[in-house]
Amino acid sequence: MxxxxxxxxxxxxxxxxxxxxxxxxxxxxxxxxxxxxxxxxxxxxxxxxxxxxxxxxxxxxxxxxxxxxxxxxxxIPMNGRMLHDREGNTFLSNYSGRDHEYINxxxxxxxxxxxxxxxxxxxxxxxxxxxxxxxxxxxxxxxxxxxxxxxxxxxxxxxxxxxxxxxxxxxxxxxxxxxxxxxxxxxDYLTHGYKELSILPTETGDYKTYKNALHIWPRGDFMVIALPNLDGSFTVTLFLSYDEGEYNFNNLTTPERVTEFFQKEFPDALELMPNLVEDFFENPTAPLxxxxxxxxxxxxxxxxxxxxxxxxxxxxxxxxxxxxxxxxxxxxxxxxxxxxxxxxxxxxxxxxxxxxxxxxxxxxxxxHEMKDHVGQALFQEKRKIEMALEKEFPDDYASKYSLVTFNEHIGYREAMLRGRAQDKAILNMLADGIISTATPIKTILDKVKSETEAILEDDRIAGLH
Ligand SMILES: Cc1cc2nc3c(=O)[nH]c(=O)nc-3n(C[C@H](O)[C@H](O)[C@H](O)COP(=O)(O)OP(=O)(O)OC[C@H]3O[C@@H](n4cnc5c(N)ncnc54)[C@H](O)[C@@H]3O)c2cc1C
Ligand SMILES: NC(=O)C1=CN([C@@H]2O[C@H](COP(=O)(O)OP(=O)(O)OC[C@H]3O[C@@H](n4cnc5c(N)ncnc54)[C@H](OP(=O)(O)O)[C@@H]3O)[C@@H](O)[C@H]2O)C=CC1
Ligand SMILES: Nc1ccccc1C(=O)C[C@H](N)C(=O)O
Missing domain, CATH: 3.50.50.60 (FAD/NAD(P)-binding domain)
Known part of the structure; x- marks a missing residue:
């Protein structure tokens, strides 16, 4: 009925x-x-x-x-983050150590x-x-x-x-x-907003940069990202403060200043974006x-x-x-x-x-991870260890990113609690010299697992979950 x-x-x-x-x-x-x-x-x-x-x-x-x-x-599969530094160097960091795990x-x-x-x-x-x-x-x-x-x-x-x-x-x-x-x-609004821009395909319809990645230009306080489209283009997004820092949405008001900003911060992206100024002034800036x-x-x-x-x-x-x-x-x-x-x-x-x-x-x-931490040595060391753990022990270890993104059988809350405890365990042990990328991977697995359980138990006692 x-x-x-x-x-x-x-x-x-x-x-x-x-x-x-x-x-x-x-x-x-x-x-x-x-x-x-x-x-x-x-x-x-x-x-x-x-x-x-x-x-x-x-x-x-x-x-x-x-x-x-x-x-x-x-x-379109995106296997990892393609990081671009100010000098135009690129570095691919996979999302997971398991080949079948990627985002699209x-x-x-x-x-x-x-x-x-x-x-x-x-x-x-x-x-x-x-x-x-x-x-x-x-x-x-x-x-x-x-x-x-x-x-x-x-x-x-x-x-x-x-x-x-x-x-x-x-x-x-x-x-x-x-x-x-x-x-x-x-x-709760962020003080940052976003604007969409584009990298158009080549004249022959090809991608102007590597297709199967989510591109990130991390710059500490702001960033640009790009995701591929089926027609050979990329949709580019600038995340920037409305009113803080030397360059912000409120003071990027002329074509010259927008070009200067990209020339200084994202020179390799600018080379791919002859249409930058047009996009910038045609597309809205929106809040987050x-x-x-x-x-x-x-x-x-x-x-x-x-x-x-x-x-x-x-x-x-x-x-x-x-x-x-x-x-x-x-x-x-x-x-x-x-x-x-x-x-x-x-x-x-x-x-x-x-x-x-x-x-x-x-x-x-x-x-904060995308615009800032990804460019830092300690973070990169942690990601290297996580990739090795996932590759060597695919059934035994999943990073926070994998738990959140690829592990559809547990809820976001469980992914967050376990993922944060694992991050804390690895970062603490790296900082204290207890583990390094040279430590045998099985030893790392055992140490990370026991330290994670200890952190989760402390959190439980403290009533955090
Ligand atoms: C810049 C940006 C990037 C994002 N990237 C990602 C991403 O990569 N991956 C991801 O998973 N999520 C992403 N998201 C989030 C994603 O867009 C939203 O979570 C998703 O669209 C939510 O779906 P929804 O149907 O609830 O809302 P919406 O997709 O916003 O749909 C709401 C619909 O309701 C209609 N509507 C609104 N008000 C009324 C009304 N009064 N009467 C009748 N109809 C109405 C709207 O026109 C719209 O069609 C992104 C969001 C933003 C802003
Ligand atoms: N979590 C986040 O940070 C999120 C951010 N955003 C961003 O915020 C911004 C605002 O998004 P949102 O609130 O979804 O509003 P939209 O920009 O999607 O649409 C609202 C506007 O469209 C007009 N409009 C809608 N339908 C029609 C129609 N059929 N004919 C004429 N006009 C129409 C409305 O006019 P009127 O009111 O006069 O009828 C209103 O001005 C976007 O840039 C979005 O990306 C959005 C979602 C989540
Ligand atoms: N779609 C996005 C839109 C805006 C900002 C980030 C994304 C991401 O997907 C980031 C990705 N999950 C990452 O961690 O690299």
């Missing part, structure tokens, strides 16, 4: 379109309202990240809905389009575009929309409403403004932040999912992957309590929130 229930999804981005597909497969009547035009028909990529790092947790969701192979054809570059538009098309194959799924949600009455389970074309406003009624409307969620605003229950909410809130649901009426519940800074390349994993976790709870929305929503939030809080914190850590 419950299958005839009407589910309203707000937002047909990455999470909403996947959720619509999954709920469609489960037989619900699903209606989706998206404020933007249909991205399969109009180019609306400007201002949003053009490509994304897609990894195992996201792929777990693609397996669930049976489109793993279709998604694979959109992926994927186009947001292509992936979102595929998910929409797959969702629409189900007669019980309808997607409406150009309709913006203005507010949600979570007590009545209704939502108010405005049509972008006609400007008409209308109200939609549903048995339950799930908002996947991103970092600026209308449902979240309604929770906050409604003041009907105790709603905790925090939004973390949103945490609770509760995500109101009774069995409404639920926040994806970025609307937990927007995170992009530095671990996990926001989309986490939002996809949300759908997998939600699906598992549906298996247990199908039909009882209040129990489903509250159990889902209880099991999921600790993990999305963890990836939010890990993503901030990775900001």
């Amino acid at each position: 419950h299958k005839q229930q009407n589910i309203l999804i707000i937002g047909a981005g990455l999470c909403g379109s996947l959720l619509a597909l999954r709920l469609g497969q489960r037989g619900y009547n699903v209606t989706v309202y998206e404020m933007r035009p249909d991205l399969r028909k109009t180019d609306i990529s400007a201002g949003r990240s053009i490509n994304l790092a897609f990894s195992d947790r996201g792929n777990k969701a693609m397996k669930l809905v049976g489109i793993e192979d279709k998604v694979k054809s959109l992926c 570059s994927i186009s947001r538009g292509e992936l979102n389009g595929l998910l929409l098309t797959e969702a629409e194959k189900h007669d019980n799924v309808t997607i409406h575009f150009n309709k913006k949600c203005k507010s949600v009455d979570f007590e009545k389970t209704t939502a108010l929309f405005q049509d972008y074309e006609t400007k008409d406003e209308f109200i939609e009624d549903a048995d339950t409403i799930i908002a996947t409307d991103g970092a600026g969620s209308a449902l979240r605003k309604s929770y906050y403004l409604g003041k009907k229950f105790l709603f905790s909410f925090s939004q 932040g973390t949103v945490k809130c609770s509760p995500w649901h109101y009774k069995g009426n409404t639920l926040l999912m994806g970025d609307s519940a937990h927007a995170i800074v992009p530095f671990y390349g996990q926001g989309m992957n986490a939002s996809f994993e949300d759908v997998v976790e939600f699906d598992a709870v549906l298996d247990k309590h199908d039909g009882d929305w209040e129990t489903i929503f509250s159990e889902y939030e209880k099991t999921r929130k600790k993990d999305t809080d963890a990836i939010a914190d890990l993503a901030i850590d990775n900001f």
Whole structure:
């Protein structure tokens, strides 16, 4: 009987379109309202990240809905970080010592389009575009929309409403403004923003630099990264403070100054970017932040999912992957309590929130790692040891990066606790001269394992977990 229930999804981005597909497969009547035009028909990529790092947790969701192979054809493997120093030297650092573990570059538009098309194959799924949600009455389970074309406003009624409307969620605003229950909410902006630029393909359509890596130009307080696209181009992102340091977004106001900045800090990238100035002044500068809130649901009426519940800074390349994993976790709870929305929503939030809080914190850590630590000798020594451990003992050791990115069977929180303890163990022992890259690898494994367990035990006693 419950299958005839009407589910309203707000937002047909990455999470909403996947959720619509999954709920469609489960037989619900699903209606989706998206404020933007249909991205399969109009180019609306400007201002949003053009490509994304897609990894195992996201792929777990693609397996669930049976489109793993279709998604694979959109992926470009990135085996490691290609670091570029100021002198133009490059250095490749693999993501894992296990060859089958790598991340992928994927186009947001292509992936979102595929998910929409797959969702629409189900007669019980309808997607409406150009309709913006203005507010949600979570007590009545209704939502108010405005049509972008006609400007008409209308109200939609549903048995339950799930908002996947991103970092600026209308449902979240309604929770906050409604003041009907105790709603905790925090939004922390970084002092850095980002701007997307590009490295275009050569005249023959080839990649101008190494294809199968995530390129990083770490400069301590700021950085540039580049991810490959299928057409031979790279999407380049500059992460820079709005107002601090010699060069910042507020004072990069002329073509001469932008060129001078790149000439000084990223000369090898500049050589690949004759279009730099044009891109710089055409593309927006956008902010970056973390949103945490609770509760995500109101009774069995409404639920926040994806970025609307937990927007995170992009530095671990996990926001989309986490939002996809949300759908997998939600699906598992549906298996247990199908039909009882209040129990489903509250159990889902209880099991999921600790993990999305963890990836939010890990993503901030990775900001400092990428822009700064990757260029430091101690960090590089630690990575060398981790690579050797993963290569020699593939079933026995996984670094923090691997636990977070490639180990889809444990949650982000467990990955964070174990990963941080391992980092601390290796860094302490390197600093104290207890281990070095010359120590036999089996000795390192034994020492790292016992020191990690000791740190985890101390943390437990201190009540940290
Ligand atoms: C610069 C940058 C780089 C990133 N890189 C990565 C990466 O490499 N890997 C990764 O995993 N994640 C990455 N992310 C994070 C990723 O983009 C998000 O986590 C992901 O898009 C979340 O999906 P979502 O569906 O919850 O939200 P969104 O994808 O933002 O979708 C929300 C949808 O709702 C619609 N909408 C919004 N408001 C309304 C409304 N009021 N009414 C109707 N519709 C509405 C929007 O138009 C949109 O289609 C990055 C983010 C940024 C900013
Ligand atoms: N964790 C993080 O750090 C995150 C950062 N971001 C970044 O923040 C920035 C803002 O992103 P976001 O909040 O998602 O907003 P968007 O930039 O995606 O879109 C909002 C704007 O688009 C307009 N708009 C939407 N649909 C239509 C339509 N059909 N017709 C006409 N206009 C339309 C809206 O106008 P109006 O309001 O007038 O209707 C509004 O000005 C982005 O650059 C994004 O990358 C985003 C997500 C997470
Ligand atoms: N997609 C991104 C977007 C912005 C910043 C970083 C990423 C990453 O994916 C970083 C990668 N996980 C890394 O640790 O090297």
